[in-house]
Amino acid sequence: MAINVKQITTDITLELDEEVISMADFQKATDNFLGLVKELSRQVTGNKADSGEWSVKVYSGSAAVGVMPSAQNLNSDRVREIMVSGIRSLANGVRPGEFSDKAVEYAKSLASLFKKSKVEPNVRIWSKQEESVHVVRKVATEADNLLAPAYEEQGAVDGILERVDAHGKMQFVIYDVIDERAVKCEVTESQLQQALGNFKKRVEVIGTVRFRKDGMPVSIKASRIVNFPDKAEIPTLAQMRALLAGEAST
Known part of the structure; x- marks a missing residue:
């Protein structure tokens, strides 16, 4: 059910104007909306965002969830602006400067709601009562294009090794130490054993790197894993x- 615009009291509001909404879709919508708010806040503040800077309101009588800033949140207007303009840019195939990979993924998930519906779903994000942006399915299509690997070459990536997975394809994920960007690493069984020994540690992975159009690494097929020394091993x-x-003296 659509929200009455005059009843909007939150700064950023997600509206799901659908007759029937499954529990799974509502949870997915809420999780990704709040995730997008938090991630854009982190980008605006330089990784200093706290989820406590926002309060959440669920609107009765409609499928809508909104957030409003706490007193110490000095960046809410900026977050609100870049969310609305950023969704519009993504629909046009343009990546907003403030949208990290995580933010693009959150927007993609919002645009992928109600997949069983044959018509464009009515998913909107409101900026107070002033304006709204329709989260169209094209956002998901363009997000895929922006994040997809475009070419590959020999190289290396480094980061903190996490999320080891041996189900089907053997792989793990490393996260960049600066912006926490994730890179999937395909490995052999013996390399997976080495990875387990370096869980939550910093490593360099050498091999065939797949890059996006903008030059950012997406994944790597590892030929070698190099361990970074532990802090205790580094001389003071x-x-x-x-x-x-x-x-x-010698």
Whole structure:
């Protein structure tokens, strides 16, 4: 059921104007909407966003969920602006500068709701009562194009090794230490054993890297995994000075 625009009291509101909404679709919509709010907040504040900076409101009488900023949230207007303009840009095949990979994925999921419906679903995001953007299915199509690998070459990626998976294709995921961008790594069984020994540690993976059109790595077929030394194995500044002093005296 559509929301009465005059009753909107939240800064950013997700509206699901459908007659019948399954529990799975409603949960998926809510999770991805709130995830998008949190991720854009993180991008705007430089990774300093706190989920406590937003309060959530569920509207009675309609399938709508909204968020409003807490008193200490000084970036809510900016988040609201880039969410609405960003969804429009994605529908036109243009990646918004503030949209990380996670943000694009969240938007894609919102545009993929109600897959069984043969008509365009009525999913909207409202900026207060001022304007709304229709999250059309084309957003999901363009998001796929933006995130899809376009070419491959030999190279290397590094990050924190997480999410080891041996179900079907053997792989793990590493996350960039700066922006937490995920890269899937395809490995052999022996390499998977090495990966397990380096779980939650930083590694460099060398092999055939698949890149997106913008040059960002998407995945890699590993030929070698290089372990980064643990912090305990790295000499302190005092130890390095002592080593250098010893070399100088010989």
